[in-house]
Structure formats: structure tokens, C-alpha cells
Amino acid sequence: MIALYIVLAIVVVAALVIVVRRRGRRRVPQLAPPRAAMPEVLVTEVTSMPSLTTVRLEERLATSRGVFDRVRSLSPSDHLSEEQLAVVEEVLLRSDVGLTTANAVLEELRSHGAPDGVAAAVREILLSSLSGDRTTSAEADEGRVPVWLFVGVNGVGKTTTIGKLAKRNHDAGRSVLLAAGDTFRAAAADQLEQWATRTDSGIVRANEGADPGSVVHDAIGRASAKGFDIVLADTAGRRANSTNLLDELSKVRRVADRAPGQVVETLLVLDATTGQNALSQAQEFLAASGVTGIVLTKLDGTARGGIVIAIERDLGVPVKFVGVGEGVDDLIVFDPEEFVDSLLST
């Protein structure tokens, strides 16, 4: 029952501070004056990354040059030197895979060497973590409406991804209804409505501040009555370290999963620029809403999104789609090999 102590510790901290502050005892911590003058600019030379003229992931992969070439140039060997390993580590860390994954790869290389070349070995090790099932389901039980629920922190691209997936479903011959479940952020429903217009989808929306659960509920009712094939439900962006906000999300999911609705996919949208925090985002959203897959957005930028490797390996949540732009067609199905290559092409 560690929980008890944690709660108590937090309470004591809070209480102590309040009490101390009320007593007006204030002591400013004395910090030693800085000794060495600090340069204004810490790093003047940024390790150069390729300037990409094309935003297409596939095309970019074909032309990728960079640090990984250094890895490629390392010759096959049963025994890697510490310098060689350091290059590998740098490439990996720069892709945001995180220390755990980087260390695991180095460990593998140390014990097994790289008889077919370092690049091939690293590639293979990373790929072995990306073995999840990436199929998506648009089918619900007889008489129920399939629902895809989109969750994630603020600004990662949930609403945009819904637009893109609405198009995709539409192209697959399904009639799509969007549920404007973000009733919190200003003009969120207007934003989704524009995507509905662009993709020929229906939309159910409510006023700002309305209960998100009831918007989703209404959408499912409407879909069931009018024969829509699938409901894509937006939710408000929320930080992953708030029990209240996650509870609210669990509630929305429960409502969406009640007949005639059936949640067949809960897609966590992750921004590729995110660092190690993405792992705790995935943990928390998984616990709160039973995430079935990840959409990794903004891979058209300079960020690599390597943290999804740890997420897929440790939490077993597969990446299903990748966002590569702001347009309605800028979404591709996740391909592990392509991804690993792009990861290593910095």
C-alpha cells in the first residue's frame, strides 16, 4: 500500500507549504553567484540534418543521407569498438528512441556483434520491436454502429487525423458521421465541421461546454437511425497526468461502447516531435481508454518519432497510421521497415 504514503507525502508537502506561508516565514534560498561567464549561445554548430525538399515520406527515404551513413560505413564485425557503438547511440538518441531502447540495441550489438554490417544489425533489432498487428477494424457486431474514438494530448493532430481518416473510409465506400466530442476547446466543432464538408461526411455537434458523452451518444443514435456505416469521434485534447480529464475520457468511451454503438478502434494520436513524455502519454491513455492503435503525426517534419518503438515494445500498442502533412490525403499506413529506415536517416 505504497499509495498511502505517496498521498501522505504529497499532502504533507502541500500542508507544510501552506502553513509555512501563512506564518509568513520566508527565506530566499541563497545561490552562489555564477562563477564562469556563460556564453549566450550554448551550441553554435548544430549537427546538420538534411534539408528536405520533399514532404513525402517514401520519397524522403529514397534520398536520405546523413548520420546513418556513418553507421552504414562501419564495417561488419563480430566485435564493435566503443567508438562504433557511440555512433550508433548518437543516431538512435537523435531519433528520440530513448535511453532504454538505445541501451537495449547497444547491448545486443555488444553480445552478438554485427556480422552483416552495423546498419543491418541495428535495423533488425529495431524491427523486432515492431511486430504488432496493424489491421484496423471497421466492422461492429450485427445491429451495432462501429465507432473509432480519437484521443490524445493537446494539439497533436486528432481533428486533422479524423479528417484524413474520414476521407479514407469514404474512399472505401463507407458513409461517415463525425462526432464533435471536443466541446472544450474554442471553435473545435467548427474545425471538425470544415473537415466534414471537405470529406462529404455527416457531423453531429453541440454547443461549447456541452457534455462530450452526450454528443457522442447522439451521433451514434443518428448513425444508427440514418444508416451511417461508421462514426469517427473527436475528443478534446487533454494532458495525460490529470485523473479528472482521463476519467472524463473513460466515460466518453463507455458511452460510445454502449449499444447501438461499439468502439472498434481507439486511436491515440501522438506527435512525432514529442520526446520521452510520449511513453507516459501512451501509458495513461491506454489505461483510461483502451487504446488499440497509434497514429503518429507530423512525420513530414524533422522529428523522427522514435519513441513509438518503446511504446509498441513495452505496451504492445501498434502504430497504425502516419500523418505526413496537413492535407486530407497526407496519411499513410504505417510500414515498420520504412519507419526504421527514416528513423536512422537523420
Next chain:
Amino acid sequence: MFDALSERFERLNTSLRSRGRLSDVDLDQALADVRLALLEADVELGVVRAFLDAVRERLSGEALSQSLSPGQQVIKAVHEQLIEVLGGTPLKVTYASKPPTVVLLAGLQGAGKTTAAAKLAAWFKQQGRQPYLVAADLQRPAAVEQLRVLAEQIGVGVYSENSNPVEVARKGVAEAARLGRDVVIIDTAGRLSIDEALMDEVRHISSATSPHYTFLVIDAVTGQDAVQTARAFHDALSLSGLVVTKLDYDARGGAVLSARGVVGRPVVFASTGEKIADFDLFYPERMASRILGMGDVLTLIEQAERTMDPSVVAESAGRMMSGTFTLDDFLAQLNQVRKMGSLGGLMKLMPGVSKEMRTAASNVDEGELNRVEAIVRSMTPKERRDPNIIDGSRRTRIAKGSATSVSAVNQLLKQFGEMRKMMRQMGNGAPAMPAGMGRMASLAAKARSESLPAGFEALGAGMASAASAPRGGGSKNKKKKGGRVTPPKQR
């Protein structure tokens, strides 16, 4: 004070003392640990390297302090260096002699520019200024509408028209001048640093409006890309500073150091939540502690203040000190804490908590807390006030009532008893309180012959600094009228 890292540095402590000087080997070892801490916090690799070089320079050859262990001395140097880099030369916001003062916001998609624009407007308003907003994000659907809604909430005018971003910005500034507004904030569309067309566009917006201040809005959860992005925007726009968003997330926020490190411009504002009011000047020290995993007590406290009811907390804190803390108090406190967020997230902000402890906290499932709550709720008011009267039959009843087991009830009561005993001791000598906290936890753990994750002992030390750290230093610097606002270098 620097518990999380000092734990790693324990081994440095004794062996070095006699030598009176840090050897290169020792320093290498210590800096290797610092490197890991920084990388875990998402500080960019190149920035980490440059930073460690600076720390090494600071430390090498320096005589060891008498009062600090070598390990502590390394951490102190790291911490000071961090504050120096993060604080740098703070930006003085001055206002143009010929108004309006133009502020341009730029950044990646989803960084939080639109919200930051509105928050900044509210902040200027609070300074006694008359801000005006310009909606130049014509890219994202409904971005203009979003800014309009926010502007209405804070009672600030917005300029928008459906032409092109450069036109909107130019006319917006002219309109602000015509209306006699003295600050105008331009919200722009999110753009990738490698999108040449859009980077050109924002350059044009800049030259069309000659902003006095150009801020890059950067998300605190950003990873290694922070450097690439900050550099590209700085090259294009010659930034005056940074605005960091989403500091209410539980990320360590190394991106702030990365961006600050390559741009050489100060972080000016920090955004800490979804509400308009969750916005303030940036405090380098908080960020320094946070990046090193030393917790961010002040943010924790702010979160506490936003969600907790101070009277409830203060009341039971009083009873805590006097040793009359009851299970009712505990229940009230439990609810207060749960309102604040997940335990795992909160622990990340706590100083002096080891990694194991954090992991333990993030693994605590809410069900466990529910069980604790259920047990206490199944007691009568009298029992909650005086748990000593809870005998065998009462225990059975409570176990039944809470759908738990008698042993769970026993366990809770035993722990509570230990806690109370410790609290009474702490109350008797106020200075002993912080240290007592850690002891309390380990004592209770011993009583259950279960080892508590390492690092709990250190809690106390962290709390001492929490208690002595004043906050809200920024408000002193916020003059209602007049031109200058200087983010405090020192809280």
C-alpha cells in the same frame, strides 16, 4: 536539495573527501551520470555535450568545498549552470515610443500559439496595456474562429479578414494603430521549419510588420527536434525570445534547455494550463530543478493551489502538527490529492523521489486508492476520530462494509497509527518535520516488513526546500502601469 541526482553520486562522496579535489576520472564518472539525466529529460544531444563541457570547465581544478560532498558539489555546479543558461540575460519588455508595440508569434503546428496569443493579450491587459489581436492563421480550419472566441472571453479586439496572412498582419497592425491600441499580437499558422514556402511567408509577415518582439512558441514535451526547429525559426526571424507551453504536463522539459541553448535568447513566458490565467513569466530555477529530475515543487504547489481547498488542507495540517490528525482528515486529504491528478504525474514533480518510487507511484492503481477510501468510509464517525476503539468485531464489520478483508483493515490501521505517531513527533519540533517524513515512511514499511523503494528518505530534504521556497515572485515584478517587465532572474 539535489536529491535525485545525489543518490547516484553517493559513491563519489566518501572516497574523494580526503583528496580535496575532483580528479578527472571522478569528474568523468559524475558527468556521465549528469549526461544520462539530461538525455532522459529530452535535452538535445549536442546541447548536452556543450553543457557538460561548460560544467567541466567550471569544476576542473576548483578546490573542493568543505561543506559539500564532491557529489553535491558537482550537482550544485550543474544546477547553477542550468539556471545560468536558462536564465541568461532576461528580456526586458519595453514598449515602443510610437505605439503599437508589435509582437509576432511563430512555431510548429500544435505548439499552442493561438492559446498563447490570447493569454499574452490577457497578460498585457493585466499590465495596464490595451492589446489587440491579429488572426493571421488562415491555414488551420477554424483557427480564426478559435482566436475570436478566446479574444471575446478576455475582452480584446481581433482583426481578421479572408485574404492572405501577410495582408492580414499588415492591416491588423494598421488597425491597431488606428484604434489607439498599444500592443498588437499576431497569431500565425503552425509551420514546419523545412517547409520553405511557409517559412518564406512568415518572413514576409515579419518584414511587413517589423515586430518589436518575435517569440517562438515551443511545446515543453518536444524531444530532440527542439534544436532543429528553434534554430530554423531563429535563422528566419531573428527571435527575441521563447514562450514555453504545456508546462503542466509531466514532461521534464529538456526541450527548453535545447531551444534556449541554440537560440541564445531568453525564455520569457511559460504557459501552464488550458485556462487563460495559466500563464506567467518564466522562472529559470524551477525549470532547472525540473530538468534534473529534482522535482518542480513550485509547479506542484501551484497545481495544489488550483485544485485543493486551502482551508481543508490548512485545517488538517494544523491537526497533523498537533498530533490529532484523524482518519477523516486523511480522507479529506486523499480526495484533495486525487483531484490534483494521477499519483505518478504528481510524483514526477516531487523533489527527492527516486526512480523506483516514481515507478511505484505510476503503478499504483486507482483501485487501491478506492479500497483505502472504502475502508475509511465504512467506519463510523467515532471510529474515524479515534481508531483505537476499533476492535476485532468492528474490524470484521468494516471489512465487510468495504468489501475488503480484515487484514487489509488491519494494515491500514497499523500504518495510520505509525503515521500519526510520526506526525506528533514532527509537530513537537518543527525543524524535525522534513526529516521525519522520510523516516515515517520507512518506519511504517519496516513495520510491515516490506522494503520501501529507495529514495523515500530523501523526501524530507526536498520538502525542506519546498517549504522555504517563496513563490509568486513574478507578481512583484508586474507593475500595473509603466513600461518595464523583467522576468526575475532570482525568485
